[in-house]
Amino acid sequence: MNAPRKLRVLHYLNQFFAGIGGEEHAGYPAEVQAGAIGPGRLLATMLGEDHAIVGTVVCGDNFFQEERERAVAVLHQALRDLKPDVVVAGPAFVSGRYGLACAEVVKIAQEAGVPGVAGMNGENPAVPMFSRDIYIVGTGPSPATMEPALRAMAKLVIKIGNGDEIGPAADEGYLPRGSRKLGFRDQPGYQRAVSMLMQKLRGEPFASEVPYQPVEKVIPAAPIGNLANATIALATTGGLIRRGNPDRQPASNSRSFLRIDVKDLDALTPTDFDAYHAGYYNGIAGENPNYILPLSYAQELKAAGEIGAVHATVYALAGVSTPVAECRRMGAEIAQDLVAAGVDGCLLVAT
């Protein structure tokens, strides 16, 4: 740990928090103002007399996105002229453009050799994009939580400015960055597990070492009353693709699914379709794609009158290493399609 020193802090604010105006001033050109302004003044008192906000870069949210080169030039000039030890941006709360600008400002400063901290709510769209690159202090959703936000940011600004070792996210008040550091704990795992269990049994608060996501409770759809009248849709996570993969589907980590029109098809043929999925041997399904999307059987049962109709669109993706959030999103999109089309039931083949 370095000896603490008097830190020179550069702040970044958008047009609103700098007191210029609201959305109508989002094109406000980037400029540097001396000292602290707006919420920077409160931040300055929290940083204490030992540290100073030497300047504030003010920039309209639209100007930063649309005239990025000019905005970045102003930032670089401020870094050269004011020689800050650390940069602090925001807090942006849930404002998307502002959050993006704050994150980029900190990242650019970092690349120029000046460490920094941004502040914004965990739901800000900038978070998944930048949380691995920079320290982002999580804040409440609205400026009503300005004070605790600035307090948390001030703490981290001082540590970062002094080059202190930064501990885990939960301890230091920043959003998890997805990085792991090896370390030793005081007690072996079995003792910690028993202690945690005792706390739980006593009704005392305890902190899980591994975050636990309970299974989502899904309300089952009501059963289909009359199958002979029902329209049935087919879907697969087995990685069905058009042969040759003209749609350039990935074999894993899918972020999108295929919609394939099967209106005039009695079956999936290997000349037109294939299987492309990194999690299992694709040869068998490639020779007969109906193994992973049973179109042939569905059409047969429709011809026999056991079901009313086969939905004209089938849905396909390779369901391996798919982030849960993406699964949820894609599932909801497919469901939306089906509901809009009046589909009664869906068979999804998983591999």
Place this chain on the structure above:
Amino acid sequence: MTTGAPRVVKGARIEHVVGDPNLGPAKDHAYGLQIVRGALASLQTAVEGPHLFDPLNAQPAPTAQQPA
């Protein structure tokens, strides 16, 4: 089942879920049809939470009955 999906239907194998090429064409087809019919039967069955349906040990296609 652990994902919370309410109706889960047992298929053959990962590499060939709806059918089995090792059975030869006729039995493969019969097996695949049995699996799809079993799946359709599950859509006609009321469930309260995750329920595993086995097409090889299924009752005849019900209309909106409770699972055994």
